[in-house]
Amino acid sequence: MPFAEAIRDVWRPVLFEIGRLWETGEISVAQEHFATGVVRVALAAMLRSLDGARDEAVEVVCACLPGEAHDLPLLAVAVELALAGWRVIWLGADVPLEDLCALVATRAPEIVCLSAVGTRCEDEVLAAGRTVLGSARTTIVVLGGPAGLSIQQHQGPRLWVCGTAAELVRRWCEHPIFRPDLPSRPKKLP
Ligand code: B12
Structure with a gap:
């Protein structure tokens, strides 16, 4: 299939x-x-x-918020993003924000996907999103999952909320920094 x-x-x-x-x-x-x-x-x-090793592939870090055990919804998202040709760095469930920020600061991926599925308050989700946002200058932080959707009204140029992988890919392709004509940006895992 x-x-x-x-x-x-x-x-x-x-x-x-x-x-x-x-x-x-x-x-x-x-x-x-x-x-x-x-x-x-x-x-x-x-x-x-799925081979996301092309130099010009969009690099996306996928992580669940601290305490989030529902890793499989985000894993499904990761597969869909890889199908779109993106290179996925998969971190999985319950990722400490400090560690995530350190990775983001080092690699400056184009996108970080944060998943919040289980019950949690809007302030916590927003604070997590903003913390990760602060760790890199250009990275776009995307919140998803039922709890992630709760911060919809706080979206900004680099803080997005998306319901599905397809929506995220669409939005990225419409974004001004998406330039398929730009020369490739070689990347290596640290
Ligand atoms: C499977 C499941 C579990 C499994 C988790 C397996 C795993 N490791 O992932 C188990 C049984 C372990 C579990 C445990 C719990 N669960 Co649970 N679980 C579910 C269930 C039935 C399905 C979720 C799922 O995997 N869906 C399959 C995926 C592929 O589809 P999806 O959910 O639509 O996911 C899409 C979107 O969410 C989106 N998405 C998700 N993240 C992101 C991120 C980005 C960036 C983007 C773009 C999109 C995106 O894309 C996904 C793929 O299309 C839901 C019920 C439901 N109807 O959703 C409850 C549910 C999520 N669980 C719930 C709860 C409360 C819990 C527990 C806290 C229960 C408890 N009382 O202890 C625990 C502990 C969880 C914890 N500590 O975090 C609640 C959450 C309530 C809420 N949000 O308000 C739900 C909704 C059940 C309910 N009706 O109350 N759960």
Whole structure:
């Protein structure tokens, strides 16, 4: 199956079902960990198989906010961004802001995707977004996930809120700094 279709028609419904069964106590934590592990391996394999190594690829760091255990929605986003040709630096669940800021300051990626899925207050999400924003001069910080969407009214030129990977790619392509004609910017992992 094409990856986008597999995410939409297989893995997303599977995740909803795992969450439902876990919430109603029909499966144990061990069974939930096993099942989400299967999904994680499948999505990670998709991500790994996509070649985002072109020098001119948009570099995007994907991280969940501190305390955020829902890493799989963002992993699905990461696969979709890789499908669009972006180079993904995957950090996963529960990333300390200090560490994330240090990475962003070093690499100055074009974009940082922050995921906030579980319940948390708007102020916390906004403060996290602004903290990461402060760590680089040009990087665009994108909040997503249900809690991420709560800061919609605080968006700015470098602080975006997007519901989906497709929306983010569209917005990036319409952004003035997106210049496919510019010479490539070689990058290496630190
Ligand atoms: C699977 C699941 C889990 C799994 C997580 C597995 C994992 N490692 O990811 C388990 C069972 C572990 C879990 C645990 C919990 N969960 Co849970 N979980 C879900 C469930 C059923 C599905 C989420 C999912 O994976 N969806 C599949 C993805 C692919 O689709 P999606 O959700 O639409 O994701 C898209 C968007 O969110 C967006 N997106 C996400 N991040 C970003 C970032 C960017 C930049 C962009 C552009 C887009 C984007 O793109 C994604 C892909 O298309 C939802 C219920 C629901 N209906 O959403 C609850 C849900 C998210 N969980 C919830 C809660 C409360 C919890 C717990 C706190 C429960 C508890 N009482 O302990 C815990 C602990 C979580 C924690 N510490 O953070 C709540 C959150 C409530 C809220 N936001 O207000 C929900 C909504 C359930 C509910 N109805 O209450 N959960």
